[in-house]
Amino acid sequence: MRILQFTVDCPFPPVSGAEIRNAANARALASMGEVLTVSLTGAPAPSPPPNIRHRIIEAARGRASWYRRSPHPTMHIIPDDELAEADALWGQFDPDLVVIEEIVLAQLLTLASKHRARTVLDLHNIDSQTVADRIAGLTLWQQLRGWRQNRRKKTGARDADRHAAAMADQVWVCSRADGALLSALGPVNDIKLIANPIPDESVLSLPIGAERYRDLRLCFIGHLGYFPNIDAVKQIGRGMVPRLAASGRPWSITVAGKTPRDVVRGLCAKHGLQLIENPPHLPELLGHAGYAPIPLRFGGGTRIKVLEAMAAGLVVAATEKAVEGLGLQAGRHFLSSDDAGELASKIIDLSATPQAAVEMAELGRAFVRDSHSLAAIETAIKQAVAAIPLPRTG
Structure with a gap:
């Protein structure tokens, strides 16, 4: 079987x-x-895993990120030269299956009618819900002032989700909650739940001991160019830092991630957060901290930062939005509140009884180890692919 993956x-x-x-x-x-991954940005992978090759859409090199030049709220309106190059690669590789990342690249589904491969749309989020959440988070004045524009954005995002999901032969979602949101938009050929993996299973060996949780050492990791994560950093700075400072105890918060925007740099400088840009090795960062603050108010789908933190033995302190769809139990697997300040208070309280923190960390790690290992993901994907007739004829 030949599989083409667009990212x-x-x-x-x-x-x-x-x-x-x-x-x-x-x-x-x-x-x-055999897998060929084709991406629109980045550099060629120096050493991809066995049986995987990587190519870049050369026409996209040097161009601004799609969200800076696309008129659509969620889709990349792919320029003709980039689309033609993707079409040529598709034809040359002649895959049996094509997996397309997210609604952002959904325009690539229009190429399927020229080729024989079946298609999978892999949704990391339900973007129309993310857009709606972002607009709902605006002040009332902002919502009223931009009413027509916001309505167009929400309609455009819903239409994109609905249309792309109907075009693909199969759609992968990260959680049952995302599957329900997608189904509510309209008919979908076939939805399969493909859970997210533990990013680096080596973190499962990081020690869990009482000493780790006595100190107020916090670590937030995420893509720092993605607006839900930017908002989470705002919540950490404005809501959590004052509570931690008021405790009278030493504290530290590390914010680490890829491509931080200037607003993130400003927030970290203003609130005393340590910013680590494009960290080369996450296990060391995770192992140094005891708590993972994740006060997400928007977004959906991946939840990888939650899985990563729990696998590494951190006690997660998160909003319900941050753990939505994972099946975690508040008070058992993680500390829960929709208020960032309250999350900080719960961390402070738990650190006074570090053995209780140990128990929560162990339960969290066991949960993700059993449900989100690479072996579990591989089994789910094999079962999903087996449900698609390959190759398509006619």
Whole structure:
């Protein structure tokens, strides 16, 4: 079997949540045949895993990120030269299966009618819901002032989700909640749940001991160019830092991730957060901290930062939005509140009883180890692919 995987960024090495999911999917698909990953940004992967090759759409090199030049709220309106190059690569490789990352690249589905391969749309988020959440988070004045524009954005995002899901032969989602949101938009051929992986299973060996949780050492990791994560950094700075400072105890918060925007740099400088840009090795960062603050208010789908933190033995302190669809139990697997300040208070309280923190960390790690290992992801993908008749005839 030959499998073609289109992604926005090169999946290797996997750093951000999207790359981590794409890399895990590629590895699982490589167990079934030859995989060619094709990305629109990044550099050629220096050493992809066995049975995986990587190419870049050369026409896209040097151009601004899609969201800076696309008139659509969620889709990349792919220029003709980039689309023609993708079409040529598709024809040359002659795949049996094509996996397309996210609604952002959904325009590539229009090429399927020229080729025989079946298609999978891999949704890391339900983008129409993310757009709606972002607009709902605006002040009332902002919503009223931009009412027509916001309505167009929401309609455009819903139409894109609905149309792309109906075009693909199969759609992968990250959680049952995302599957329900997608089904509510209209008819979908086939939805399969493909959970997200633990990004680096080596973190499962990081020690869990009482000393780790006595100190107020916090670490937030995520793509720092993605607006839900930018908003989370705002919540950490404005809501959590004052509570931690008021405790009278030493504290530290590390914010680490890929391509931080200037607003993130400003927030970290203003609130005393340590910013680590494009961290080369995450296990060391995760092992140094005891708590993972994740006060997400927007977004959906991947939840990889939650899985990563729990696998590494951190106690996660998160909003319900951050853990939505994972099946975690508040108070058992993680600390829960929709208020960032309250999350900080719960961390402070738990650190006074570090053995209780140990128990929560162990339960969190066991949960993700059992449900989100690479072996579990590979099994789910094999079963999903087996449900698609290959190759398509006619």
